[in-house]
Amino acid sequence: MSGRYDSLKKHLVEHLSRASASYLKSALARCHDDPRAQDAEAQAAIGQAGVAVELMLKALAAAANPGLLFKDIPLEAKVFFHAPDELPAGFNWTPFDLDLREFAYDTISFDEAVRTFYALFPERKRDLRTYFKALSELRVLSVRAALVKVQRAELEKSVYLALQVADILSAREPAAYAPTDRDRKLLKAYDEERARRVREKTKAAKEKAGALKVDISFNEPPGREGWDAFETRCPVCKNWGFLAGWTEIRCEADGSEHLDFFADSFDCDACSLLLDDSEEMKASDMPTLFDRTEDLARWREDVDSREEEK
Ligand SMILES: [Zn+2]
Numbered sequence: 001m002s003g004r005y006d007s008l009k010k011h012l013v014e015h016l017s018r019a020s021a022s023y024l025k026s027a028l029a030r031c032h033d034d035p036r037a038q039d040a041e042a043q044a045a046i047g048q049a050g051v052a053v054e055l056m057l058k059a060l061a062a063a064a065n066p067g068l069l070f071k072d073i074p075l076e077a078k079v080f081f082h083a084p085d086e087l088p089a090g091f092n093w094t095p096f097d098l099d100l101r102e103f104a105y106d107t108i109s110f111d112e113a114v115r116t117f118y119a120l121f122p123e124r125k126r127d128l129r130t131y132f133k134a135l136s137e138l139r140v141l142s143v144r145a146a147l148v149k150v151q152r153a154e155l156e157k158s159v160y161l162a163l164q165v166a167d168i169l170s171a172r173e174p175a176a177y178a179p180t181d182r183d184r185k186l187l188k189a190y191d192e193e194r195a196r197r198v199r200e201k202t203k204a205a206k207e208k209a210g211a212l213k214v215d216i217s218f219n220e221p222p223g224r225e226g227w228d229a230f231e232t233r234c235p236v237c238k239n240w241g242f243l244a245g246w247t248e249i250r251c252e253a254d255g256s257e258h259l260d261f262f263a264d265s266f267d268c269d270a271c272s273l274l275l276d277d278s279e280e281m282k283a284s285d286m287p288t289l290f291d292r293t294e295d296l297a298r299w300r301e302d303v304d305s306r307e308e309e310k
Contacts, residue, residue, distance in 0.1 A: 004093055005066075005084035011101055012062040012069065014175045020055035021177035023048045024162050031159045032182060035152075042155040043147040049158035050110075050139025056165045056176065057113035063172060064120055071106040111136055121168065126288060129246075130264045130277035131161040160190050198275070198283040202236060205273035209237035212270060227299070230261045234268040235286055241268035247292060249299065259292040259299055 030037050030045035037045060061068040067081025077096045080087060099105065108116065114132045118125045135158050141147055147154075163179050163186075170178040179187075227247040234241040243263040250258045266275040266286060275281045278288045292299075 002084045004097070005080065008097065008100060009062060009066050012066050013059050013173055016055050016059035016062060017169060017173045017176035020052045020059060020166075020169075021175065023055065024052035024166060024177045027052060027159055027162065028183060028186075031155060031186065037155060038152050039147070039150055042150050042152060043142045045155050046135075046138050046147070046150070046158045047142040049155075049162045050135055050142065052162050052177075053135060053158075053165055054110045054113060054139075056162070056169045057110075057117050058107060059169055059173060059176065060120060060165075061108070061113060061116045064116075066100070068116055069107050070100070071108060073100075073105050110139065117165075124164075124168075126262055126264070126278055128161060128164060129262075131157055131164075134158075135161055156186075156190055156193075160187065163187060194279060195283050198280050201273060201275070201280075202284060205234075205236040205268070205271040209271040212237060227302070230263065230290055230292065232263075232266070232287075232290065234266075234271060234273055235284055236273050237268060237271040239268060239270035241266055241270075241273070243290070245288075247299065249296075257293075257296060259296045261290040261292045263288045263290060
């Protein structure tokens with residue numbers, strides 16, 4: 001049955017890619033042609049970028065296995081997706097084939113598609129997580145209400161994320177949108193603007209730090225409350241500042257276990273330095289990966305208590 005499986009997979013990936021390319025072209029046209037787009041114009045383009053990203057993520061999920069794309073499919077279809085090579089030639093596939101090709105079954109949500117993406121491309125979670133979080137909220141608002149005071153920056157962030165995903169998808173699917181030279185210039189300008197923003201933030205923080213009268217030797221690290229927060233010294237004023245992010249356990253080949261904290265924003269109360277994402281942190285030469293292995297026992301207790309609650 002693997003021929004049928006490959007044919008269905010190709011069909012789904014191609015159609016999702018083609019549809020996403022159409023949305024992405026519209027969002028990019030607004031971004032390229034209207035440098036001052038904001039409010040209603042930006043809202044429409046953010047909505048288009050949101051749909052484009054969702055469809056591209058679903059294409060990537062389907063490319064791994066079409067079974068990842070659908071929810072509540074018949075058990076026979078699940079068997080087909082999990083073990084296509086095990087099914088006999090006479091397996092009656094016809095009842096499901098047409099429905100799946102026409103997307104008659106519910107597909108995974110935007111956030112589920114993002115989680116699937118993180119599982120398939122864990123190395124991209126670190127640099128894209130804040131972008132996915134922002135777009136997840138903005139896309140819903142952009143189709144359900146009016147985005148008042150939405151700035152060009154939000155549109156650029158959405159398009160930046162869409163182009164990153166398009167880069168991955170177009171490398172494996174010809175029907176997907178392949179970023180052009182014009183798009184690459186947009187990404188370069190975005191990177192330069194980020195570097196400029198970080199320089200300005202650092203300068204303002206240094207000025208404020210110069211006026212601080214706090215002796216850092218009395219400054220205690222804030223308490224570690226959850227697994228989505230950690231602390232480190234501020235790169236400007238050396239006080240303790242807050243990191244937001246997430247914690248993950250890592251097992252090495254030798255059997256040793258480590259606890260990693262991945263930071264995707266930093267906030268210092270003392271000098272007001274605020275770095276909004278991991279890319280801004282990197283631009284200020286801050287690390288984004290921190291070792292929390294000393295908290296491993298507490299992490300295990302929390303995992304165990306969460307299991308018991310289930
Ligand atoms: Zn500081």
